[in-house]
Amino acid sequence: MFGYYLDLAIHSLKRNRLLTVLMVLAIAIGIGASMTTLTVMHLLSGDPLPGRSAHLFYAQVDGDPTPDYKHTEPPDALDYQSAVDLWNARRADRQALLVDSQIKAYAPVAGRPPLMLMMLSTTSDFFPMFEVPFEYGSAWTSQDDANRARVAVISSDLNDKLFGGKDSVGKTLRLKDSVVRIVGVLKPWRPSPQFYDVRGGRFSQGDTASFYTKPEDVFTPFFTGLEINDGNFYQFNCWMPPPNPGHLVNSPCNWLGLWVELGSAAKVVSYREFLNSYAQQQKALGRIRYTEARLRDLMQWLDFNQVVPKNVKLQTWLAFAFLAICLFNTVGLLLAKFLRRGGEIGVRRALGASSRAVFAQCLTEAGLIGFIGGVGGWLLTLLGLWLVRHQQTPYSDLVQMDVSMFLTTFALAIVVSLLAGALPAFRASRIAPALQLKTL
């Protein structure tokens, strides 16, 4: 029966081409606009570490003792003392202290100009915690952390740039005034967003595109990094001007991040208690004054920072409002199309077709329009994504259509057209045969 309805639908679509083209165009434009924005949303709001994110937590305590503002929420970064205390306590399954900074690096080949790189200084747990993939070599050890070893892991981009993509483990790299030995080279790694550096989203007024930049090019052990790049660190905020800007160890500034991995709900509870008791203890010692502490898991932390740029959210809403308009438009046109065929439907009814059969036939036609519109919408989505890729945003290189979005395009197109077709089809199926036959 479906094959017959499909035949009828194709026949009917051919009969009034202008109307068909209008409907297909409306659906294609609506689908194209909404799928472009939906794909960008999907890429930007996804879970960067599916399956693991629920076990990763960002720890916050409030090291700022000044009463200048209401301390209802601890700052987004930790001061040196709190961060190192919490890290040293080792109460979690894994813990990674981290800070990023810009550092001058010298190419191993003489004659090439030095370059500025972003360096992440972190502790050895960082790599297994965040499932960072290695191409060559491996992460440094916790012994290297303790010894402040002059070692580094480099990104695949930097390895391509400096060593032509070859295995550079064992080679050395001059960072500022120090020489570090490369112990590992990463595979291309592009988390979206660059979640471990996310902070300050609530102060950015939705302008959060910078959360989607590429990961750093050089990774060094935490204390090694603090030593070799001393004087080049930036604070998240300071409650007093630091005596020596750029040198933030034991300064009145918040500047460090601490991520912990907690494998079970019980561990989360006990870590939360630990954080609170640490804050209480430090308050008792007189070092801090406010004891608000937070332990958010990765996705909660991303939500708290409202990582999806405001522009992208606004565009998504706009696109769906637009799709709704296209939907109304299609309903109107389908209604016109089906009711115009009153005579034909009357004959079918008189020859014994049930109203349900007429309904199914009309819906088939609507679905076919949706499918063709979906193909158009898919092409328009590809065009839309191409436009997004050519915008200068940090996430431009991420934007592409994956299988799930490809399928969603067609699903959305067909659902939308069936929704649009339901009402006109219902009206058409209620056409009284006798009345129509009389006018033939």
Added chain:
Amino acid sequence: MQIQPILAALRKHRLATILIALEIALACSVLCNACSMIASRLSAMHIDSGVDEASLGFIALEGFDPKQASDLNARVVAGLGAIPGMQSVHVINSVPFGPQAGAAGITLDQAGKQHGGVPEFYVGDPGTPEALGLRLVAGHMPAADDYQPITNFVPSNSRVLITRTLAEHLWPGANPLGKEFWTGPFQFRVIGVVDNLAIQQYDEEGEHGAQWTVFVPGLPGPQLAGTYLIRANPQDLDRVMTEAKAAIARIAPDAVLDYDNSHTIGELRHRFFQSDRAMAGLLVGVIVALLGVTAFGIVGLASFWVAQRRKQIGIRRALGATRADILRYFQTENFLIVTFGIVVGVVLAVGINLVLMKFFEVPRLPLWYLPIGVVALWLLGQLAVLVPALRASNVPPVVATRSV
């Protein structure tokens, strides 16, 4: 023209009428809000930076040893100054649309109780305000002895220029000259007021704070190094900028040119508003597509109605109605439907705007946008219905005599 028969006819086509009216309503609400968003982005893009943008460029260096800062400054100022066409080179911490160099909360009393907002601070060496082209509206420009060595962030006690907007914010109605403010241990006394000087990283939502800036006179040194303001004739600027960037490798081989931030101010401004331009372009695209789709919907439905009523039209014509009568009938019908849609649409537009204001910090919809949107949709409706209505008016009276 009688409206009664039209309403009676529409009542028979309630569903289609409601659909098209709803489409108009949605279009009206999206149109008004999109236009308002475009306008706010465009007005943000036209902010007056207060400096001679066409003549100025910014060179930023990184990776140098702070101990060599004074030496570097001397080399760069002398080296870039030798480029033909270069009018001046100054050490400045940043420029409008350049990297954010220093924002700090200020207080109007030394004890730090009376907060005055968070302005951005520009620090520049002697002659910088003149090179920037700041327009003084009160007081005087810093004299030679106002430029002091910078201890930490700014000189501990400085005589500064502030913008008119900041002056009005801090001391409404009062003469700002000679007034003082503090940030932490640093004291500032106002010696001059300039017309405008935009902040470095302007954010379109905080428009009122866009001109909250302080210019602090300072002497180059370890705390003020590596970032330079260059000035040339507008027609020379591009060439001078290119030559300056190329010259850095020779003048300062120990530093790394920050390609990302070393541009003319015009380019920095262009880049700064790129996402706003993209968004405005997208909104224009949406509006065009939206109006197109709505118009097609009206054309489709009106054509259907005309075809359906062919016989009735013929009868009316046979009974003496003129072509103009028929034309006017369909035009009035369209006008009524669009009006229904608009009434709902205006309410929807204001409602959507309230939601957007809450969640996206979109500015309030100026009410005069509503009549413009209304007129635009009326015109669109009339244009869209014209072709089917003309077709209707061409139905010959003889149709009435054919088979009933």
